[in-house]
Amino acid sequence: MVKAIRIERTGGPEVMQWVDVDAGEPGPGEVRVKHHAVGLNYIDVYFRTGQYPMPLPAGLGMEAAGVVTATGSGVTQFKTGDRVAYVARPPGAYAEERVLPIATLVKLPDAISFDDAASAMLQGLTAQYLLRRTYRVQAGDTILIHAAAGGVGLFVCQWAKALGATVIGTVGSDEKAQLAREHGCDHPIVYTRENFAERVKELTGGAGVPVVYDSIGKDTYKGSLDCLAPLGYFVSFGSASGPLPPIEASELSNRGSLFFTRPTLFSYMGKREWLDTMAAELFDVLASGKVKTNVRQRYALADVATAHRDLEARKTTGSTILIP
Structure with a gap:
């Protein structure tokens, strides 16, 4: 036993x-x-x-x-x-x-x-598929990762930085902002006192980002969509604040033909060679x-x-x- x-x-x-x-x-x-x-x-x-x-x-x-x-x-x-x-x-x-x-x-x-x-x-392989397969991050990209001081967040910050990306991340406190910064997050945003969508637009000169990695869900998805550049990817890979409400297709088209995906690790590792x-x-x-x-x-x-x-x-x- x-x-x-x-x-x-x-x-x-x-x-x-x-x-x-x-x-x-x-x-x-x-x-x-x-x-x-x-x-x-x-x-x-x-x-x-x-x-x-x-x-x-x-x-x-x-x-x-x-x-x-x-x-x-x-x-x-x-x-x-x-x-x-x-x-x-x-x-x-x-x-x-x-x-x-x-x-x-x-x-x-x-x-x-x-x-x-x-x-x-789990967290590292999640970061792998997010950065290398769902949206393949390239040098020069600017990305947004929510919960940047969490387990997946710290993997994503470091890995994206190693790929040559600029990393924006949301965190819940100054302590977590410092932790994220130490692991490659160029611009930590303390969401408890800053509007992260407005801050992302400021940091990108109004252009928005090509991808948002969102594991928070209900509380952040509207702001996440506001952060995206036309043809951007809204990658919803978790729902820590609760499940997403239904998203109208017109909301994606009206914001610039956005892509929405709800990936899971087990789909990406579904074949032995993968x-x-x-x-x-x-x-x-x-x-x-x-x-x-x-x-x-x-x-x-x-x-x-x-x-x-x-x-x-x-x-x-x-x-x-x-x-x-």
């Missing part, structure tokens, strides 16, 4: 229970992984509260890094002892050990630590030092309820990992 977090109903952090479970033996095309570090992400809150429905009882957690302890039949790509990392559905990474299909697993280079990998698989390419690019940029993982909080996995409370209260910055 191993320990894992399970929920039998949706609700607040108190619904998470630290219980004994049978990790089981891997079947065909599966491996068992002993976790050394587990990632914490806001999507975990969505599953816990029921905003993202799933059958119950269930586990939580999307990403982790560790070592393969057993392989199922037909598995040739991985062997016992391999260092690996993953981001996978259904949730279940909040566990000491877990069986999962190899389709979501990647080998972890020696240059990348377990802590860094556990904090980078995942391998994404992970290789992420690991390369981490190993180069151009992008750092920013693990700023660590909690024992058994204390994950405290971690969730801090995350929802916006007390955390950068990335957070859970230690089994």
